[in-house]
Amino acid sequence: MKDDSLSTEPAGSGAATLEPSRVRAISIDLDDTLWPIAPTIERAEAALLAWFREHAPAAAILAANPQSLREARHFLQIKRPDLSHDLSALRRESIRFVLLKAGDDPELAEEAFDVFFAERQRVELFDDALPALEWLAGRYPVVALSNGNADVRRIGLGQHFRAAISAREFGVAKPDARIFHAAASAAGVRPGEVLHIGDDAQLDALGALVAGLQVAWLNRDGHAWDHAPLAPHTTVADLMTLCNQLA
Incomplete structure (x- = not known):
């Protein structure tokens, strides 16, 4: 008899159903799954701008418009494809680019990035995140799986x-x-x-389905699923609902 738990074939075609008995481990996304990323980045960019105003005033004028930093990152994504999977390096080089463009010392980029990165680790968890993590970690090995640069140790x-x-x-x-x-x-x-949990329909849900994992799509805002015939094994509006399904 075939053991489906060993399969790496794409899962979730048609009316997929979560099978808790097959789950022996959890992988989970971080940004917008455990905390909202937009306010986190806004606070980090505000801390960076305050640092610029004290140490690189010309760059501060440019960075006062958030679009300038986004344009710098977009430019570098094109010019430096080697940085496409390293958001820390991309952010650091974007800061260096702004410093150079403003005529400030590009060597300040390291210290400026450290200011940004420290604030980026100060997140505000969704209300369900910590109770769910505690519940999951008490029953399964949990692996953080992220395209971003959050550090779960620094976050606590x-x-x-x-x-x-x-x-x-x-x-x-x-x-x-x-x-x-x-x-x-x-x-x-x-x-x-593995049951993968994440908010992004393409990066998390589709990616994990094609990789052969079970998938819990965390859909806090009630978006439609537009990727038939593949489908997540379960769709939940909050993490504790998922924990109840696994119990």
Whole structure:
């Protein structure tokens, strides 16, 4: 008899159904799954601008318009495709680009990035995030799986995770199947034994389905699923609902 838990074939076609008995590990996205990312980045960019005003006033004039930093990142994404999976390096080089453009010392980029990065780790969790993490970590090995540059240890959540895998460290980003398989390996199980939880329909849900994982799509805002015939095994509006389904 075939053991479906060992399969790495695309899952979730048609009316997929969550099978809690097959779940032996959890992989979970971070940004917009455990906390909202937009206000986090806004606070980090505000801290960066305050630092610019004190140490690089010409750059501060440019950075006062958030669009300037976004344009710098877009320019570098085109010119430096080697940075496409390393958001920290991309942010650091964007800061360097703004400093150069403003005529300030580009060597300030390292210190400026440190200011941004420290604030980027100050997140405000969704109300359901910590109770759900505690529940999940008490029953499964949990692996953080992110394209971003959040550090679960600096945030103060490290104790809930068996491992944390980022696109920067791994070299490829979601939805590449290899990063999902790396999460399974880190948890010590097969891909078919992992339930991946994430908010992004394409990067998280479709990526994990194609990689052969079960998928819980965290759909806090009630978006339509536009990727038939594939479908997540379960769609939930909050993480505690998922915990109840797994109980």
